[in-house]
Amino acid sequence: SRILVLISGSGSNLQALLDASKTCDYPGEVVAVISNKADAYGLTRAENAGVDAVTLSHTSFDSREAYDQALIAQIDAYQPDLVVLAGFMRILTPGFVQHYSGKLLNIHPSLLPKYQGLNTHQRAIDAGDTEHGVSIHFVTEELDGGPVILQAKVPVFPGDEASDLAARVHEQEHRIYPLVVKWFCQGRLRMSEDQAILDNKAL
Ligand code: GRF
Numbered sequence: 001s002r003i004l005v006l007i008s009g010s011g012s013n014l015q016a017l018l019d020a021s022k023t024c025d026y027p028g029e030v031v032a033v034i035s036n037k038a039d040a041y042g043l044t045r046a047e048n049a050g051v052d053a054v055t056l057s058h059t060s061f062d063s064r065e066a067y068d069q070a071l072i073a074q075i076d077a078y079q080p081d082l083v084v085l086a087g088f089m090r091i092l093t094p095g096f097v098q099h100y101s102g103k104l105l106n107i108h109p110s111l112l113p114k115y116q117g118l119n120t121h122q123r124a125i126d127a128g129d130t131e132h133g134v135s136i137h138f139v140t141e142e143l144d145g146g147p148v149i150l151q152a153k154v155p156v157f158p159g160d161e162a163s164d165l166a167a168r169v170h171e172q173e174h175r176i177y178p179l180v181v182k183w184f185c186q187g188r189l190r191m192s193e194d195q196a197i198l199d200n201k202a203l
Helices: 012-021 041-048 064-076 094-099 120-126 162-185
Strands: 002-007 029-035 052-055 082-085 104-108 131-138 148-155 189-192 195-198
Touching: 002 012, 002 041, 002 064, 012 029, 012 041, 012 162, 029 041, 029 064, 041 052, 064 094, 082 162, 104 162, 120 131, 120 162, 131 162, 148 162, 148 195, 162 189
Parallel strands: 002 029, 002 082, 029 052, 082 104
Antiparallel strands: 104 131, 131 148, 189 195
């Protein structure tokens, strides 16, 4: 399968996917990486892996709709089977989400439905949670609200700073995102009526 990855920053999850896709028998290939920020380090990671790296800056568009339509055009030129959001820090328009319905995945650093939105690690610490984690989900029009496919939990230790917790969560991100992408590429994973389905069983 052809995988296109959208990023805005460091791209450590992109790196995990690039590494996985190079392993024997991995059923997907990253065909391009698009960033809305020219200085995203993930673009360098893509270049180092010999993958097309494209910047489409949102600053030169007057509206979210106009940007998302341009983004759709860039993405579709690569004819991807799957679009993977990996730290793409933009809210997507309904038109964009509908265009890729059932083939758009996101990673969110919390145990959804807890802590949708930003600053998830600090919020988990402030709430006194003893458990935190990461979720991979299909993207629907509801921000961070689409059906969850897989989660990984980590402990929160007394005295943890947000950065400690973020590092612990990142290890799990890098483990589970390539796994979920693999399931999708194998044809085992789909979305139907806002439910995630793996091997014909609702998750
Ligand atoms: C990750 O924490 C991901 O969960 C969140 O953005 C971050 C991206 O990190 N949505 P990276 O750019 O993949 O290193």
